[in-house]
Amino acid sequence: MTRDTERPQADAVACTGLVHAFGETRAVDGLDLTVRQGEVFGLLGPNGAGKTTAIRCLTTLLPVPAGTVRVFGHDAAGDRMAVRRLLGYVPQQLSADAGLTGRENVALFARVFDVPRRERAERVAQALAAVDLAEAADRLAATYSGGMVRRLELAQALVSAPRLLILDEPTIGLDPIARTGVWDHIEAVRAATGMTVLVTTHYMDEADQYCDRVALMHRGRIRALGTPAELREGLGARRRAAGAAMDTLPTLEDVFRDVAGSGLDDEAGDFRDVRSTRRTARRVG
Amino acid sequence: MQPALWLLIFGQTFTRIRAIPTGGIPYVDYLAPGIIAQSAMFIAIFYGIQIIWERDAGILNKLLVTPTPRSALITGKAFAAGVKSLVQAVVVLLIAALLGVALTWNPIELLAVAAIVVLGSAFFSCLSMTIAGIVLSRDRLMGFGQAITMPLFFGSNALYPVSVMPGWLQAVSKANPLSYEVDALRGLLLGTPHHLASDFAVLLVAAALGVTAASALLGRLAR
Numbered sequence: 001m002t003r004d005t006e007r008p009q010a011d012a013v014a015c016t017g018l019v020h021a022f023g024e025t026r027a028v029d030g031l032d033l034t035v036r037q038g039e040v041f042g043l044l045g046p047n048g049a050g051k052t053t054a055i056r057c058l059t060t061l062l063p064v065p066a067g068t069v070r071v072f073g074h075d076a077a078g079d080r081m082a083v084r085r086l087l088g089y090v091p092q093q094l095s096a097d098a099g100l101t102g103r104e105n106v107a108l109f110a111r112v113f114d115v116p117r118r119e120r121a122e123r124v125a126q127a128l129a130a131v132d133l134a135e136a137a138d139r140l141a142a143t144y145s146g147g148m149v150r151r152l153e154l155a156q157a158l159v160s161a162p163r164l165l166i167l168d169e170p171t172i173g174l175d176p177i178a179r180t181g182v183w184d185h186i187e188a189v190r191a192a193t194g195m196t197v198l199v200t201t202h203y204m205d206e207a208d209q210y211c212d213r214v215a216l217m218h219r220g221r222i223r224a225l226g227t228p229a230e231l232r233e234g235l236g237a238r239r240r241a242a243g244a245a246m247d248t249l250p251t252l253e254d255v256f257r258d259v260a261g262s263g264l265d266d267e268a269g270d271f272r273d274v275r276s277t278r279r280t281a282r283r284v285g
Numbered sequence: 286m287q288p289a290l291w292l293l294i295f296g297q298t299f300t301r302i303r304a305i306p307t308g309g310i311p312y313v314d315y316l317a318p319g320i321i322a323q324s325a326m327f328i329a330i331f332y333g334i335q336i337i338w339e340r341d342a343g344i345l346n347k348l349l350v351t352p353t354p355r356s357a358l359i360t361g362k363a364f365a366a367g368v369k370s371l372v373q374a375v376v377v378l379l380i381a382a383l384l385g386v387a388l389t390w391n392p393i394e395l396l397a398v399a400a401i402v403v404l405g406s407a408f409f410s411c412l413s414m415t416i417a418g419i420v421l422s423r424d425r426l427m428g429f430g431q432a433i434t435m436p437l438f439f440g441s442n443a444l445y446p447v448s449v450m451p452g453w454l455q456a457v458s459k460a461n462p463l464s465y466e467v468d469a470l471r472g473l474l475l476g477t478p479h480h481l482a483s484d485f486a487v488l489l490v491a492a493a494l495g496v497t498a499a500s501a502l503l504g505r506l507a508r
């Protein structure tokens with residue numbers, strides 16, 4: 001449709017005033033978000049913050065009832081096909097077809113993304129190799145561990161060489177080693193291709209370590225935005241200004257508690273589970 | 286199992302009674318194409334469960350975020366359902382042959398039979414996927430499927446000719462794609478009078494409408 005594919009300066013994601021409600025629940029409630037080309041952007045927040053809903057609006061799975069969502073300049077509500085062509089998407093739920101081999105799972109996505117027939121076998125093999133599944137490729141996905149399924153899904157999303165990779169809680173439910181494995185592969189792919197990565201997580205420590213910039217989302221809105229270091233230092237400075245004794249530097253989670261205010265502990269049960277070990281730095285009154 | 290019982294008990298008994306005007310052929314012969322179409326339909330009408338399963342497994346979400354049009358995804362599923370039904374149709378065909386039904390073995394006619402079965406099942410699987418897009422849950426889809434299979438079967442010419450039906454049932458039968466499938470199968474397999482061209486056209490249009498409806502509703506499953 002629109003021939004505006006050449007907009008080198010367009011942001012990977014530009015989202016303004018996005019609202020999406022399920023009945024009475026305003027899951028996304030006026031979201032403003034910009035993801036620049038080439039960065040690894042973390043959308044952070046406790047369970048129920050609205051991350052998945054926002055992602056699903058971005059990926060054209062949900063309509064955009066209010067506000068605008070643009071992906072590399074293409075309207076996610078109007079020009080859906082153009083948006084889909086640019087995306088690689090790994091949903092929150094683990095979802096590979098257990099009845100197919102790893103290779104078949106990836107080949108399916110090569111086909112639905114119209115990877116030319118001649119290139120398919122090679123592209124599939126490359127994608128599998130990129131996530132360290134070359135050896136397990138011809139086993140049924142049913143035999144894979146959680147971490148392997150996640151990496152397989154990463155390969156499915158990568159086989160079409162997307163410009164924007166969207167990962168919804170890619171490490172949820174994985175053990176620490178598998179989590180590190182998934183992040184290492186995301187990092188490697190980004191380094192190799194320069195693609196933009198938008199990732200949601202409620203693990204603040206991971207975001208701190210791997211994301212270039214993060215947005216803290218709570219109750220459908222962005223409450224803070226910046227590099228992890230900026231956010232931590234910002235809170236540290238505010239605390240010093242308030243005259244608090246500083247024995248430890250604040251963590252990203254402390255920043256979150258600071259911006260989210262009181263409601264957090266009652267609503268976000270799971271959030272408490274992922275408290276980092278450095279719990280000494282408490283919220284100052 | 287079910288189709289064998291239909292042919293063996295219902296077919297054989299009514300062949301003796303001669304209660305149903307079949308145009309001079311044994312009733313079990315008359316019935317066989319109807320049972321082939323019915324058993325193919327029974328498989329296709331629950332095919333939407335597959336889509337609900339893919340939704341629950343998260344696979345549908347990922348497929349819907351690809352540039353493949355919804356209609357292509359649905360058409361692919363419809364033909365997969367058609368091929369699955371075809372296997373069932375072959376089994377029933379062999380049972381009918383064992384029961385001594387005088388069937389054609391002309392390869393071209395059999396190929397046409399296959400095409401009709403695939404097309405008919407493509408329609409019924411699209412009907413199923415359309416219902417899936419409306420009711421959104423496996424249980425409700427199962428209930429719906431069970432509720433409509435028998436009316437579709439009895440409201441068709443699978444068991445008896447349209448001419449013996451009361452007026453209202455004739456109207457139902459005329460609107461029922463299963464009747465056109467049976468008519469075509471009967472003509473091809475038994476050489477009875479038929480309307481092959483119009484049957485084929487009706488089934489093709491029905492399948493196309495089914496694909497359109499199911500594709501339009503597919504996105505609802507991912508919300």
Ligand SMILES: Nc1ncnc2c1ncn2[C@@H]1O[C@H](COP(=O)(O)OP(=O)(O)O)[C@@H](O)[C@H]1O
Binds near residue numbers: 025027046047052053
């Ligand atoms: N399909 C849905 N129907 C109704 N409510 C939903 C649906 N999906 C999400 N919600 C609600 O919207 C809010 C945000 O959910 P979600 O976007 O999944 O948050 P997150 O991904 O940050 O955990 C929650 O209150 C959730 O219960």
Ligand SMILES: [Mg+2]
Binds near residue numbers: 168
């Ligand atoms: Mg979520």
